[in-house]
Amino acid sequence: MTVNILFAALPQRWDSYREPLSTALREAGIDFDLRTEFAPAEVDYIVYAPNSAVQDFTPYTRLKAVLNIWAGVEKITGNPTLKVPLTRMVDEGLTRGMVEYVTGHVLRHHLGMDKHIRGLAPGDWPQDFPPLAQDRRVTVLGLGELGAVCATTLAGLGFDVAGWSRSPKTVEGVSCHHGDAGLKAALTHAEILVLLLPDTPATQNLIDAEALERMPMGAMIVNPGRGPLIDDEALLAALDAGHIGHATLDVFRVEPLPAEHRYWTHPHVTVTPHIASETRAPSASRVLAENVRRFEAGEPLLHLVDRTAGY
Structure with a gap:
């Protein structure tokens, strides 16, 4: 039929x-x-x-x-x-695209590539070597199809990877946490934080002032997940204070991101136009x-x- x-x-x-x-x-x-x-x-x-x-x-x-x-x-x-x-x-296409975006930006932040991409001035020769991946702590919030593959890929590169999900998960090579207590541990671990959670009432504003305060000084955030996961004002305050070193954001509450939004002009924010994966x-x-x-x-x-x- x-x-x-x-x-x-x-x-x-x-x-x-x-x-x-x-x-x-x-x-x-x-x-x-x-x-x-x-x-x-x-x-x-x-x-x-x-x-x-x-x-x-x-x-x-x-x-x-x-x-x-x-x-x-x-x-x-x-x-x-x-x-x-x-x-x-x-x-598989969406998954591979997300893995490439996440891996690229985690490596960019890990290696401190921005200062070299912007270019050194003549006479500058700062030899501030990054740690090896094994000494860099990365946390992936969200261990669904996309998050689990991204976490496994980062672990395969040698990063010390933790993951968090609402319910218990097991991902090879990743220290998995769940629940409220597990979230606190995962955030404390996050020198680089990757957000791959869905947008639900339980996840909206999950990254608020309290969550940001738990992260290490100078931590970096990569959000290709959902815009409402982040309390925007809390993130801007943490960036202004220097507690968060940089945020690479691909998703926003309003898209396209309004021209007057502070993310466009903040020196420690990278805006990408919802291109992490398709x-x-x-x-x-x-x-x-x-x-x-x-x-x-x-x-x-x-x-x-x-x-x-x-x-």
Whole structure:
């Protein structure tokens, strides 16, 4: 039987997904009709981006599942009209991109590369050698798919890596902490802090004045996770005081970051425009097709969202 799949995202996404998703569905052995428009009552699956025009799922009476193409699902989990299973995107392209961004910026901060990139003045010859990676303490907050791979990669480079998650996790080569007491220990360890948590009520403003105070003097922060994880005013105060040495921020509460925001002009902040990683259509399409195949075969969906936890 043909399954009808609605692609509900911005038009440029359709341009990049149409061919690879069609190919992946064919390779998965699925008889499908993939379009950007259907009568709602005819739709079996929605391949979805939360910024699409579809916000009310009530008319989709035949709907089996919503397959999100974003890693983040905070903009859809609270939708009361969504009654069917929701999956989030975890794909190899997004994961590898995040590993490369995190590793690059951790190494940049570890090696103190900024002062050399800006350039030395004639006569300057500061030979302040960085420690070896084994003597640099890095903490990754969030040990989901992305956080665990980033933490493992950093540990493989020799860093002394700690990780934290709300529930107990085990990651090879990483000292894992959980719960409130574990968070305090993880922050105390963090000469470089990497934030890869989801945006949930429990994680908003997790990095507040108290959390920042627990971090070592001169610690550095890399946030490619979610903007609301950080209390912005508390971070700016810690940067002004010199307690936090530098913050590299890829995500913000408002995007694009408003022109008047102090992050743009602060000498110890690096702004990157939400480019840490991106879902790659070819690899993401294979995940989407596999989930359609699984549901049709009565098998568990991959990356099913826990709506109560928010991820």
